[in-house]
Amino acid sequence: MKVIVTGASGMVGRAQVAYCSDRGDDVAAFDHKTLDISNASQVADAFQKEKPDVVFNCAAWTDVDSCEADPERAKAANTIGPEELANACRSGNALLVTISTDFVFDGTKDGFYTQRDQPNPQSVYALTKLKGERRAQNAWARTIVVRTGYIFGTGGNNFLSTMIPRAHRGERLKVINDMFGTPTYANDLVKRLYQLAQLDLPGIYHVVNDGPGASFAEFAQAALSEARLDPSSVTAVSLDSLQRAAERPRNSRLKCILSAAVGLDPLPDWKHALRAFVNALPKEAVIAR
Numbered sequence: 001m002k003v004i005v006t007g008a009s010g011m012v013g014r015a016q017v018a019y020c021s022d023r024g025d026d027v028a029a030f031d032h033k034t035l036d037i038s039n040a041s042q043v044a045d046a047f048q049k050e051k052p053d054v055v056f057n058c059a060a061w062t063d064v065d066s067c068e069a070d071p072e073r074a075k076a077a078n079t080i081g082p083e084e085l086a087n088a089c090r091s092g093n094a095l096l097v098t099i100s101t102d103f104v105f106d107g108t109k110d111g112f113y114t115q116r117d118q119p120n121p122q123s124v125y126a127l128t129k130l131k132g133e134r135r136a137q138n139a140w141a142r143t144i145v146v147r148t149g150y151i152f153g154t155g156g157n158n159f160l161s162t163m164i165p166r167a168h169r170g171e172r173l174k175v176i177n178d179m180f181g182t183p184t185y186a187n188d189l190v191k192r193l194y195q196l197a198q199l200d201l202p203g204i205y206h207v208v209n210d211g212p213g214a215s216f217a218e219f220a221q222a223a224l225s226e227a228r229l230d231p232s233s234v235t236a237v238s239l240d241s242l243q244r245a246a247e248r249p250r251n252s253r254l255k256c257i258l259s260a261a262v263g264l265d266p267l268p269d270w271k272h273a274l275r276a277f278v279n280a281l282p283k284e285a286v287i288a289r
């Protein structure tokens, strides 16, 4: 299968490239420098050259607070980009799998958000991502939107791989304890994106690791315990105390009401996935950073 991965140097992008390559696919991996997904002519050139069967869009501007100050850049990466990819997929009859976010919800619901819940984005990042979902779906029928959240994995700007080395150095860590999500291991996510591509059933899917979800503080403490570090180095703080530029949903735990219906088993529990992630971290990386 000929595959394009965009955002290939990001946390999910690099896992997607590795997974598809391991499966023996012919992978064209584009990072931001080699393909700006908001640039129609760059997208057209890439598609003409590569003629993909499937496109995994892992590119986005994910700096949630900075998006508030530069909505045009957020729109380009998170709204126009998926739409341009969908237009190019339509021209070449390729399947588009594009990633969205749990932040499309406002966080006021008790319990899990499913596809029956109405999005109500509260930040520029979240709004531009929701518009990206919709524009991509409007532009091309063979679009699969995958909402996910609280991703952990290697590379990119990622909460756990910076937290573990900091705890190792004896730093005290401030972590939010009143914001809840469903942690998702990048390696499990990309495997599921691939399965969804094989099924080729358009729609919106929620893809997260199984389990009841966690606050950032619980998530960090579990990671430190797995890494045999002292979980008490985490100081719990409230979301409000950090005074960040962007609003965040206090609860964005996701459940999928479609996956079982299309024959997909739940992903492993997030604590099992966390163990796999910590065990895969190179020892020197944990100590050196």
Ligand SMILES: NC(=O)c1ccc[n+]([C@@H]2O[C@H](COP(=O)([O-])OP(=O)(O)OC[C@H]3O[C@@H](n4cnc5c(N)ncnc54)[C@H](OP(=O)(O)O)[C@@H]3O)[C@@H](O)[C@H]2O)c1
Residues within 6 Å of the ligand: 006, 007, 008, 009, 010, 011, 012, 013, 031, 032, 033, 035, 036, 037, 038, 057, 058, 059, 060, 061, 062, 076, 077, 081, 099, 100, 101, 102, 129, 148, 149, 150, 151, 152, 155, 156, 157
């Ligand atoms: N991380 C999470 O917890 C989380 C949660 C929910 C959803 N998601 C979604 O998951 C997907 C993957 O996120 P991630 O965590 O892997 O993010 P990431 O590590 O920040 O990777 C995103 C990549 O996209 C690239 N990019 C930005 N603008 C681009 C553009 N206009 N054209 C092409 N590439 C561009 C970035 O390159 P530069 O850095 O060089 O600009 C970066 O390498 C995104 O759709 C994100 O919204 C992530």
